[in-house]
Amino acid sequence: MSGDHGHKDSKIDSGSRVNESHKHKDKHKDKEHRHKDHKKDREREKSKYSNSEHKEFSEKKHRDKDKVKHKDGSLERHKEKHKEKRKEEKIKSFSFDEKPKKEKENGFASPPRIKTETDGDSFYYSPKYEKSLKREHDDDDIEFKPKKIKVENEKKAKKRKQEEEDIEPKKKTKDKKTDETDGKKKAKKEPEEKWKWWEEERYTDGSKWKFLEHKGPVFAPPYEPLPSNVKFYYDGKHMKLSPQAEEVATFFAKMLDHEYTTKEVFRNNFFKDWKKEMTPEEKSKITNLSKCDFTEMSEYFKAQTEARKQMSKEEKQKIKEENERIVQEYGFCVMDNHKERIANFRIEPPGLFRGRGDHPKMGMLKRRIRPEDVIINCSKDSKHPKPPPGTKWKEVRHDNKVTWLVSWTENIQGSIKYIMLNPSSRIKGEKDWQKYETARRLKKCVDQIRAQYRDDWKSKEMRIRQRAVALYFIDKLALRAGNEKEEGETADTVGCCSLRVEHIKLYPELNGQEFVVEFDFLGKDSIRYYNTIPVEKRVFKNLQLFLENKQPEDDLFDRLNTSILNKHLQELMDGLTAKVFRTYNASITLQQQLKELTSEDNTPAKILSYNRANRAVAILCNHQRAPPKTFEKSMQNLQSKIDAKKDQLADARRELKSAKADAKVRKDEKTKKAVETKKKAVQRIEEQLMKLEVQATDREENKQIALGTSKLNYLDPRITVYGIPALSIHRKFRVSTLLKDITGGVRIQTQVFQFAR
DNA sequence: CAGATCACTTAGGAATGAGTCT
DNA sequence: AGACTCATTCCTAAGTGATCTG
Numbered sequence: 001m002s003g004d005h006g007h008k009d010s011k012i013d014s015g016s017r018v019n020e021s022h023k024h025k026d027k028h029k030d031k032e033h034r035h036k037d038h039k040k041d042r043e044r045e046k047s048k049y050s051n052s053e054h055k056e057f058s059e060k061k062h063r064d065k066d067k068v069k070h071k072d073g074s075l076e077r078h079k080e081k082h083k084e085k086r087k088e089e090k091i092k093s094f095s096f097d098e099k100p101k102k103e104k105e106n107g108f109a110s111p112p113r114i115k116t117e118t119d120g121d122s123f124y125y126s127p128k129y130e131k132s133l134k135r136e137h138d139d140d141d142i143e144f145k146p147k148k149i150k151v152e153n154e155k156k157a158k159k160r161k162q163e164e165e166d167i168e169p170k171k172k173t174k175d176k177k178t179d180e181t182d183g184k185k186k187a188k189k190e191p192e193e194k195w196k197w198w199e200e201e202r203y204t205d206g207s208k209w210k211f212l213e214h215k216g217p218v219f220a221p222p223y224e225p226l227p228s229n230v231k232f233y234y235d236g237k238h239m240k241l242s243p244q245a246e247e248v249a250t251f252f253a254k255m256l257d258h259e260y261t262t263k264e265v266f267r268n269n270f271f272k273d274w275k276k277e278m279t280p281e282e283k284s285k286i287t288n289l290s291k292c293d294f295t296e297m298s299e300y301f302k303a304q305t306e307a308r309k310q311m312s313k314e315e316k317q318k319i320k321e322e323n324e325r326i327v328q329e330y331g332f333c334v335m336d337n338h339k340e341r342i343a344n345f346r347i348e349p350p351g352l353f354r355g356r357g358d359h360p361k362m363g364m365l366k367r368r369i370r371p372e373d374v375i376i377n378c379s380k381d382s383k384h385p386k387p388p389p390g391t392k393w394k395e396v397r398h399d400n401k402v403t404w405l406v407s408w409t410e411n412i413q414g415s416i417k418y419i420m421l422n423p424s425s426r427i428k429g430e431k432d433w434q435k436y437e438t439a440r441r442l443k444k445c446v447d448q449i450r451a452q453y454r455d456d457w458k459s460k461e462m463r464i465r466q467r468a469v470a471l472y473f474i475d476k477l478a479l480r481a482g483n484e485k486e487e488g489e490t491a492d493t494v495g496c497c498s499l500r501v502e503h504i505k506l507y508p509e510l511n512g513q514e515f516v517v518e519f520d521f522l523g524k525d526s527i528r529y530y531n532t533i534p535v536e537k538r539v540f541k542n543l544q545l546f547l548e549n550k551q552p553e554d555d556l557f558d559r560l561n562t563s564i565l566n567k568h569l570q571e572l573m574d575g576l577t578a579k580v581f582r583t584y585n586a587s588i589t590l591q592q593q594l595k596e597l598t599s600e601d602n603t604p605a606k607i608l609s610y611n612r613a614n615r616a617v618a619i620l621c622n623h624q625r626a627p628p629k630t631f632e633k634s635m636q637n638l639q640s641k642i643d644a645k646k647d648q649l650a651d652a653r654r655e656l657k658s659a660k661a662d663a664k665v666r667k668d669e670k671t672k673k674a675v676e677t678k679k680k681a682v683q684r685i686e687e688q689l690m691k692l693e694v695q696a697t698d699r700e701e702n703k704q705i706a707l708g709t710s711k712l713n714y715l716d717p718r719i720t721v722y723g724i725p726a727l728s729i730h731r732k733f734r735v736s737t738l739l740k741d742i743t744g745g746v747r748i749q750t751q752v753f754q755f756a757r
Numbered sequence: 758c759a760g761a762t763c764a765c766t767t768a769g770g771a772a773t774g775a776g777t778c779t
Numbered sequence: 780a781g782a783c784t785c786a787t788t789c790c791t792a793a794g795t796g797a798t799c800t801g
Contacts, residue, residue: 344789344790346790348790355793356768402763410791413793416762428766431765483795525769525793562795577796626769630784633783709768709769713767
């Protein structure tokens with residue numbers, strides 16, 4: 001959303017990243033990684049603002065930042081020395097012996113139960129991974145034997161559960177009531193142990209379920225007309241709108257503060273659709289959107305939000321309970337004997353379409369969905385959901401080859417929207433697990449695939465060369481496949497296969513590097529991808545060839561599309577598609593980075609390391625975010641804290657100095673002691689300062705990087721979980737709490753436990 | 758076999774909520 | 780208590796890729 005995407009310039013370019021994080025040719029490079037990363041960061045930051053109004057500011061920032069980083073680095077080095085030995089010991093003694101060995105037999109976790117085996121020849125993978133994969137493979141052939149899980153595991157599970165519960169009440173002590181009700185609900189919801197779906201057999205016949213029962217969707221509340229004192233003005237004169245026209249007007253009014261409403265396309269689309277909702281009289285009167293005054297409406301809604309915030313605790317509680325009731329009633333379904341959470345049981349309310357980037361349809365009216373638009377999917381022998389009184393469903397079907405419960409067709413693009421289950425559900429979890437298994441299979445043959453596409457660069461056939469170069473980009477840069485899309489229907493964005501000539505620039509030489517390719521295009525969600533990267537000579541020559549006699553708007557890979565590419569990939573490995581490379585490269589990067597970055601024993605340092613590793617992945621995948629609105633301010637606050645700390649430090653140092661001078665003159669015990677105290681004070685303040693500066697670095701580094709997406713979708717949770725013991729975080733330290741700190745997301749947590757066990 | 762359709766994953770931003778500071 | 784901050788959840792758009800269809 002957000003016009004923010006329009007600000008290409010303010011988005012970060014992706015820097016010349018990746019190439020290192022992703023290196024398979026040169027293992028030594030990896031060692032320098034962190035150092036390089038910093039350099040790269042700086043470069044990236046520099047170019048990021050190169051043509052924006054923030055330039056001056058950001059440059060100053062960077063100087064500061066660099067200082068901080070430097071300190072940060074030396075700090076770490078220092079500590080490293082300290083910890084190095086201990087770490088070694090730990091890893092040795094720790095290894096993965098705690099891991100229940102039987103897990104392997106489930107064909108599941110295939111825990112890297114390695115220990116100190118030497119790294120062998122593979123720098124790309126750790127040997128442990130290799131091992132587990134082999135085992136995995138064997139298991140794969142057998143395919144999902146439901147195995148009995150260990151008793152030991154169950155015990156652990158119970159323990160874990162208890163631990164979790166131990167933590168929870170703390171949070172809620174304030175609110176005994178909720179706590180109780182929560183407890184009851186929980187008791188009701190899960191009378192038995194958590195369902196271990198991953199120990200059960202999967203359907204092999206393509207069906208997704210045998211039984212499915214649910215209550216249908218929750219519809220958007222009907223429109224409530226504005227109170228009569230909230231007026232709309234046209235050309236300065238009050239005008240009472242018909243309810244239909246008024247409703248659409250309120251959609252616009254609610255967005256008045258948003259940049260969208262200033263955009264030509266948005267306004268035109270809106271006005272066109274709005275007129276369709278007007279009565280003939282209204283239509284004839286209202287002919288110019290600029291003469292419409294929605295401010296009273298807008299104020300009214302703002303006041304309402306404000307009032308909602310001001311509500312008393314009791315009122316808020318009431319609303320919460322009511323919401324909870326709805327969730328209880330509609331938020332769950334029964335699928336094959338299990339009650340499962342539904343992800344989005346509410347039907348999307350009407351409103352104005354907010355496309356991302358330069359979307360040609362932004363501002364169009366997204367119409368209200370009625371029961372007559374809705375298709376219900378459930379099993380025949382279930383209690384079918386009832387449509388609201390006086391209405392009918394469009395259709396009730398019983399298709400167990402799909403996972404959705406409800407669908408409807410949306411009016412902007414004519415695409416189908418679905419109501420599906422929560423990520424914690426069996427059906428999603430299985431899919432997710434499969435995804436990572438596929439990525440792990442790729443790991444086993446990726447070398448061969450790489451060898452092949454390199455070979456294909458020399459092919460006599462153009463289409464094969466194009467395919468090979470595209471695949472190289474997908475692998476090396478983690479680009480998306482790039483399906484072609486209908487022109488004029490969506491924002492103009494591309495992926496690998498749909499790159500156009502105008503999206504790359506070739507430099508035989510750039511900044512001392514040979515054969516540099518510059519990418520600059522808008523990808524998914526109109527997020528800018530900018531990267532300059534040296535490529536192999538052959539790739540470069542091929543690109544030159546592909547560019548010959550083409551116009552900027554021509555396809556770079558004119559003999560290639562995603563379906564051709566995926567067909568090829570399918571031949572290389574069963575289940576292989578372009579997106580598997582993203583998953584694989586993201587996860588392997590996490591694993592490598594964790595291994596490389598983690599050196600500290602204490603939890604905060606581990607979390608910082610984890611975040612750094614996570615960040616490397618996010619950069620690889622180009623996961624960006626608009627800098628938080630409050631970013632500059634909070635950065636300033638932090639900076640002033642730092643400044644204050646610096647002053648404090650200066651004072652402390654001065655005092656220390658005078659104390660020393662004092663001691664020199666007097667030479668008595670008292671003054672000596674004073675010196676010691678002052679010394680300590682200085683040290684303490686130095687540490688505090690350091691901490692603040694590290695925090696500032698971390699935040700600055702994270703400014704435009706979104707970590708959530710990779711956490712949720714690309715990082716095999718097993719790496720996180722097994723990475724933790726490997727990093728010598730003690731398991732008894734409640735992995736759950738730690739994970740909460742580290743991962744945040746519910747989803748990864750769920751998986752983590754499910755996989756981890 | 759190209760284009761359309763369908764199902765499902767991946768994505769960033771807004772809203773909300775919880776926690777912390779003053 | 781109110782302001783502020785940060786994390787989480789909600790929302791739904793925008794991708795991928797398989798399959799259908801003419």
